[in-house]
Amino acid sequence: MNSFYSKWLGGKHGAIELAILAAFIFVVMPLWLDIFRLNMVGKYLTYAFAAVGLVMVWGYGGILSLGQGVFFGIGGYCMAMFLKLEASDPVSTAHQTTPGIPDFMDWNQVTHLPLFWEPFHSLTFTLIAVVVAPLVMAYIIGAAMFKRRVGGVYFSIITQAIAAILTILVVGQQGMTGGINGITDLKTLHGWNINSDAAKYALYYVNGALLIGVIMLCKFVLSSKLGRLLLAMRDKEDRVRFSGYDVANFKIFTFCLGAVISAIGGAMFTLQVGFMSPSFVGIVPSIEMVIFAAIGGRMSLVGAVYGTLLVNYGKTVFSESFPSLWLFFMGAMFIVVVMFFPKGLSGLYDTYLKVWLGHLVTKFGKSGLPEKLNPIKTELQNGK
Amino acid sequence: MGNDFALAVEDLTVSFDGFKAVDGLNLYVEKNELRVIIGPNGAGKTTVLDLICGKTKATSGSIKFNGTELTKYPEHKIVQSGVGRKFQTPSIYENLTVLENLEISFPRGRSVFGSLMFMRTQDVTERVLEIAETIFLSEYLNTQSGLLSHGQKQWLEIGMLLIQNPELLMLDEPVAGMSVSEREKTAELLNKISHGRSMIVIEHDMEFVKRIAHKVTVLHQGKLLAEGNMDDVQNNPKVIEVYLGH
Numbered sequence: 348m349n350s351f352y353s354k355w356l357g358g359k360h361g362a363i364e365l366a367i368l369a370a371f372i373f374v375v376m377p378l379w380l381d382i383f384r385l386n387m388v389g390k391y392l393t394y395a396f397a398a399v400g401l402v403m404v405w406g407y408g409g410i411l412s413l414g415q416g417v418f419f420g421i422g423g424y425c426m427a428m429f430l431k432l433e434a435s436d437p438v439s440t441a442h443q444t445t446p447g448i449p450d451f452m453d454w455n456q457v458t459h460l461p462l463f464w465e466p467f468h469s470l471t472f473t474l475i476a477v478v479v480a481p482l483v484m485a486y487i488i489g490a491a492m493f494k495r496r497v498g499g500v501y502f503s504i505i506t507q508a509i510a511a512i513l514t515i516l517v518v519g520q521q522g523m524t525g526g527i528n529g530i531t532d533l534k535t536l537h538g539w540n541i542n543s544d545a546a547k548y549a550l551y552y553v554n555g556a557l558l559i560g561v562i563m564l565c566k567f568v569l570s571s572k573l574g575r576l577l578l579a580m581r582d583k584e585d586r587v588r589f590s591g592y593d594v595a596n597f598k599i600f601t602f603c604l605g606a607v608i609s610a611i612g613g614a615m616f617t618l619q620v621g622f623m624s625p626s627f628v629g630i631v632p633s634i635e636m637v638i639f640a641a642i643g644g645r646m647s648l649v650g651a652v653y654g655t656l657l658v659n660y661g662k663t664v665f666s667e668s669f670p671s672l673w674l675f676f677m678g679a680m681f682i683v684v685v686m687f688f689p690k691g692l693s694g695l696y697d698t699y700l701k702v703w704l705g706h707l708v709t710k711f712g713k714s715g716l717p718e719k720l721n722p723i724k725t726e727l728q729n730g731k
Numbered sequence: 732m733g734n735d736f737a738l739a740v741e742d743l744t745v746s747f748d749g750f751k752a753v754d755g756l757n758l759y760v761e762k763n764e765l766r767v768i769i770g771p772n773g774a775g776k777t778t779v780l781d782l783i784c785g786k787t788k789a790t791s792g793s794i795k796f797n798g799t800e801l802t803k804y805p806e807h808k809i810v811q812s813g814v815g816r817k818f819q820t821p822s823i824y825e826n827l828t829v830l831e832n833l834e835i836s837f838p839r840g841r842s843v844f845g846s847l848m849f850m851r852t853q854d855v856t857e858r859v860l861e862i863a864e865t866i867f868l869s870e871y872l873n874t875q876s877g878l879l880s881h882g883q884k885q886w887l888e889i890g891m892l893l894i895q896n897p898e899l900l901m902l903d904e905p906v907a908g909m910s911v912s913e914r915e916k917t918a919e920l921l922n923k924i925s926h927g928r929s930m931i932v933i934e935h936d937m938e939f940v941k942r943i944a945h946k947v948t949v950l951h952q953g954k955l956l957a958e959g960n961m962d963d964v965q966n967n968p969k970v971i972e973v974y975l976g977h
Binding site: 568571572573575576578579582583585586587588589590591592593594596597600 | 784786805806807810811815816818822823824825826827831834835836838840841842843846847848849888891895
């Protein structure tokens, strides 16, 4: 129990942060917002997956990936392919030239379901693909680059290029991918109507639980020796290498982890929003994800979620009133945060709220939370 | 050649755009020997260490460690086969505590999943405490290592190597920037830890070299100039001319 507490929750302060986030997602938002707005928050929370992934990859791993949209897209498209096949049963597509295939294929004179679509008839395969496909992609990119010691700006540029290439590929292969419109008109998941209000509520909660779960997984990784190695690598990469570690493998692992997290967000996006398109894959969304993480604080897993929500809230409010000014405003916000609050929102929290909340919890939860022990001291007392 | 050598470097050459930083070098270090390499600036001392630990790839020649060819190995394999190397400027993880620095260097859980599952077990703690005592840092286990003095940082890096128990330990200017008393303690430390392993030390301070060296190698322009015990080397006219005489 104690080790669960310190490893998966991150000690007292980590537990407080998670509890606040959980209360915010599971209680405050659903009570405050109607289902239309709540579904929108759910959509933003799927972007938060990508931002949390970036905290690991960029914040802790020191690798700035400008291609997280790629993985978000892979997850989203895997889920969309499954839902689209379910929506394209022969009865409801009877009016098509070739019934039983997705409508956009029919419009593009495709007469057979492409081979790579076939396995997406299976939900099990789809769920596995949501995790494995981005993992393989990230492994290939990571191994190709990190084993050759490509890093820094070069890595960022290459990931950005991959985002651009994938967008062009998806848009160009309209008959197989739905092109620029993406995959739309998704209706049911195993016969369950995902557009009903009840389903939207359910998916919102599933999404929130997954997000909290992912953050806890990341906390576990960071509390292990691997977490300290990431910090050590950012500080003195050569020292780590000459202490017998294959540095590239640790970077590949972190990059793959970020990719899978991002893809889970993508799959949840498709489920909650009901479509997937190339506009969530390319360079612009990938950079937006970096901005979410930066504004939340790139060393804070929980902060990334708030950063994502804040920026998207701003985007909704401002783009409704001043659509053409929004991008400039977001750019300005990014610059201001980087210049004046390099630790983002989490930096503000650490400075003004953390200690106070810690005292509050200790005061009112006397029996409650065990302090994170300083292990070596206890062991010393036991040992000598 | 006998098989007693821990390290056998033969015909080692590395050239950077035609400039030969190390040129046809032969160097044999015996088991349990403490070898000091001296030489004027630019003689190729640090480059030799870089070549042995794999930081720089040799243009030609061979480096055999206990009979295994190292030149084709990646860096982490060289370390895992028992070669430790300390850098010239203290190279420690400034954001971590002394304890964490030593723990990260503990030779277990070096793979990705190994490091995820790594636990601070009794043997790790004991070893960390033992090493911390050897390097005079018992009091500083929970100090962030960036706050240590320069000399303490040097010791910490030596400790980070020591915890891996390497058969060959290479130290690049371990007393640079140290006070007189710190030098004293470091000399003691080196004499103590040289038991049961081979060491190569690069150093400029002749008094210090006298105190620790079993044998001295003098490099000049990437080539071997002289080799032998300290007295022989100091009285060698060639050495006096290029180095000691100045």
